Amino acid sequence: MKSAGFNIPSFLSFDCSEKFEEVERQTRLTYQPKQLLAIRSSSTLEDKKEKSYAGAFMTELGIQLDDLKESWIKVKDSLPVGNEGGIVIQEFIPGEYSGVAFIDSNMKRASINALPGLCKAVVEGWDCEHYNFFEEKILERKTKESYHGLHFENKEIIKKHSTYTERSEIILDVFQLAKKVEEHFGVPQDIEWTYHNGELYLLQSRPISRSPWHDSLENMYFDSANVGESYGGIICPLTSSFVRRLYDILYIDLLRNSGVEKRKLERNRKIFENLVSLVYGRLYYRMDNWYRMMAMLPGYERNKKNLEHMLSLNLREQVNVTEFQPSLFLRLIYVPRVIWKFLFFNRTMRRFKMELKTMIKDSKNWSLENFSTVECQKKIQFIFNNHLRKAYLTVENDTVMMTLFAKLSRNKSNEDMMDLLNFPSASSEQVNALTQLSRSLCDNTKIKNSLNKKDRLTFMELLKIFPNLKKQYIDYLESYGGRFANELKLETPDINEDFGTFSDLVLAYASKKTKNLVRKPNNDNYLEKLFKKFATRREEFRLLRANMFAIIRRLVLRIADQWVEEGYIKDRNDIFFMDWGQVCGENTQNQIDTTKIDYYKKEYDFFKSFDPPAFFIVKNGQWPTLTNKQNQKENIGIGASSGQATGRAIVLKEFSIPEPDSYEILVTKRTDPGWTAIMALSQGIVVEHGGILSHASIVARELGIPAVIGVKGACSKYISGDLLYVDGDKGMVHRIKN
Incomplete structure (x- = not known):
């Protein structure tokens, strides 16, 4: 490194197994009798590219030749037995200003910590000056009026208080030194440096094995606008890990079926893994990653605008998406591919709808109480891999719907807009079905009394006597049993479990003079009819999704009940404070950490006191x-x-x-x-x-x-x-x- 032009204090390097007599002989031959020394450990545990603990063992400073043996033994004893360790004896530089610098040019990042005096205080974590670089410029500096540091005076290290002095020129020189060291070794570096008598010295350098920075300085945009509708408030760890997994798989499948290359998807897997993020128990869209994902398809600006409308975003930002743009081949085949899919889309969606309805109907006949944990996990994996993975089709449906809406809503009056948005939905059908069910049930005095008393057992026994009412009740649950408040949160009881809420709802509908909702006919043109068809289908699949989530919840609770019996968890609701991979059987395990579950539950309660904003921006990693x-x-x-x-x-x-x-x-x-x-x-x-x-x-x-x-x-x-x-x-x- 000397020949490469680095100003390095002279040093000797020894294997820790070297006899001290030989160490002393070489040291006395190299240095003057009054020369002060620094004795440093150099172990494969602290100085390798794979692992770099930065002085994990020991450094002795300001050592006189006569005290060499004692310091040699201290440093040697600090090294682990049987490890490839070395000891460096170096000329000691009593610096007036010293510190540590990290640099990674691939990320265009560098950070420098500094203090008056020796580098030892910075390494040990004393309050110090902070300088953060981006693209070779000081992005941020944090300093205060005065600091305590370690200084070498009268042949001893003392603690000394000093006021802050502007030293930007030295800091810039340190940055250039770190950059030069990184270029020399070809990998990001962690260096220690000192400034003494007008000269900047490189004391030591090692590779960075764990970066102190976030992946990039790109701004992160968090918005709960649309996702907050489905997952309002705090959600449990099981739901959050399930949703993240679902979004990851769903949108990779969407882009793969849209023609995006498999290699590109794998290379950008982190984008899909972070489409949604959990912040203090609340779910947010990471919109910067949504924009990057959308840029992989042709028509980015149009798609971006449609997405912002569809998600009702609070944040509408510009993100650099140049590197994610679609290939020329995809641009050429994309429109013909979309047309081909559109021609058969109705048939595809009918099949998917029938698959989901069949699954929902079949699940009503399951004897869950006889299912083992493994059987439940296999059912969950089957639903996830064979049904939920096809949910990308609903995204395609919504994309067409929003494209049509953007075109049709231009220059429309309020009255015309209301006509456009007047389309049949599963919600109105549910209201009609619930109205009819409530009246039928409450026309029977005995059944109405059981509802007033919230007596589920009597209610179910009475339904056996009245088969027509029983059929009407079962049909309603089959169609709308998964639709309830917070229906997509796995931890929320559905209408099958919460008989009290069901009773209140039926009695409320029976006591009010509600009318069946009747939609007035419209004289729509072709595009308006097409929009309403896709909009109606969107609501249908939202209902089917809720029912599928309800099936998964029942399977999860069956697993929980068995784990309670087997002593793995204390309470069935503990399962909602576990990770999705553990519960569905993707990650096999012999034991469940109940302590972690308890902590997650306390976190959940603690987060209730928070009221984070609906949207926010993380700028420059801050x-x-x-x-x-x-x-x-x-x-x-x-x-x-x-x-x-x-x-x-x-x-x-x-x-x-x-x-x-x-x-x-x-x-x-x-x-x-x-x-x-x-x-x-x-x-x-x-x-x-x-x-x-x-x-x-x-x-x-x-x-x-x-x-x-x-x-x-x-x-x-x-x-x-x-x-x-x-x-x-x-x-x-x-x-x-x-």
């Missing part, structure tokens, strides 16, 4: 504050390692070994390499001081543990035993319960 009114600003820090975790806190103001299994969330002031073992036992980490390049941040990312750094007063605010929610993406910590 999340807006989405907390409830009770939470204070002090709960906000820097998201240093992505992910979320909920668990009991252990507050350690100083290093100590906690009792086994006594905590999940580690809360501390700052860490050094000696904390690594405790951090690895944590499920989440909260640190008062530091930045995204501090030791705690690097280790958390490497271990995949959600972490928030820079939460002021965390060790005073929280106490051991508090139940904390740590969000490493948004840089937020919330106390669920103390």
Whole structure:
């Protein structure tokens, strides 16, 4: 690296198995007697491309030659037994200004943390200056009036307070140094540097194995406009994971059947996996990913406008979609392909409708109480793979409907618009059916009394006596049993389960003078008739979808009942706080983590106190504050390692070994390499001081543990035993319960 032009302090590198006598001999031959040294570990566990823990073991600074042996032993003993370890002896530079820099030119990102004095304080997570770069320019800087740092004075390291001094020129030089190092090695780099007597030194460099940044600085657009209609309020983990899986599969199938190349779909799988996102228990569309997905088809601008109308979006933004544009081949075949599909579309939809109706009817004859867990899981997988996967056809139907609506609604008066929107729907048919059922049931005094008493057992016994009423009741449930408030949430009881609600509904309809809805005839032209046909079909399939979801819910509850009997879970509703892959049998497992279920339930209750906005934008990877009114600003820090975790806190103001299994969330002031073992036992980490390049941040990312750094007063605010929610993406910590 010297020959490549880097200003590096002179150093010697040894295998840790080298005899100290030889180490001392070479060191004395290389350095002057008064030369101060830095002794650093270099292990394959901390300095490889695959894993880089950034000083996970030990560094000794300002060491005199006469004290070399003691420092050599300390560093050697810090290395793991049996590991390929080395020790570097380096000229010690008592820098006046030092820090750490991360750079990844592929992402056009770099971050620099700096402090007056030695680099040691930055690595250990002391409060420091933050500089974030994008496209070689300082995008963001965070500084304050003064800092504490570690300085080398009178042959010892001391803590010293100093005021902030503008050093932008040095920071820009550090950026250029990091860029040069990355070019030299050909991979993103994590460097330590120092500035001394007018010179910038590279102290050490290692590859970045876990990026401190989000995938890109592209803005993320979250909008709940349409999805909030189907999934209003808080939803349970089972429903959210099911919906994400369904959207992923459905829209990949849609684009594949529209002619988009399989390789392109696989290459952009993350887009489909993140069409919807869960934020504090609420479901949002990730509209930036919707725009990217739509750009893969011809006619992007038209499709974008139609989608924004169909979803009633609050956000209507422009996203760079150049790299997702369709191939020339797809552009040539797309229109003929659409015409061909349109010619046979009615037949295709009739078949699909019949398949769903047959499935719904057959499910009424299932003896669920005799189904084993495996049988339930096979049924669920069959429904998902053979019926729900075809739901992309309904999206095609809706696309045609919205295209026609956009064309027909131009320059129409309000009266003409109302005529256009006057079409038959499953909802009006349901109202008519419920009106007739209610009157028939309540005309029978005994049945009406059972409804007033909400006595399901008596109601069902009476229906056996009156077969015509029983048939009318069963027909209604078969057609509309899945239609109820929050019908797409798997955790919501349907009308079959909630007899009390059913009774109230029937009695309300019977007591009111409701009339069957009759639609007035319209003199529609061909396009208007076509629009109404597709619009009516849309409502029909929405009802069928609700009934299919109700079948899945019944199968899920049957699995839950068996797991309760077998002792896997405590309560049947616990299943709604599990992941879809676990429940449907995609992810096999021998044991269920009930502790995780309990935490998810507490999270669910905690999120009820939140009122996040209907839409928001994440700019440059920075999340807006989405907390409830009770939470204070002090709960906000820097998201240093992505992910979320909920668990009991252990507050350690100083290093100590906690009792086994006594905590999940580690809360501390700052860490050094000696904390690594405790951090690895944590499920989440909260640190008062530091930045995204501090030791705690690097280790958390490497271990995949959600972490928030820079939460002021965390060790005073929280106490051991508090139940904390740590969000490493948004840089937020919330106390669920103390």
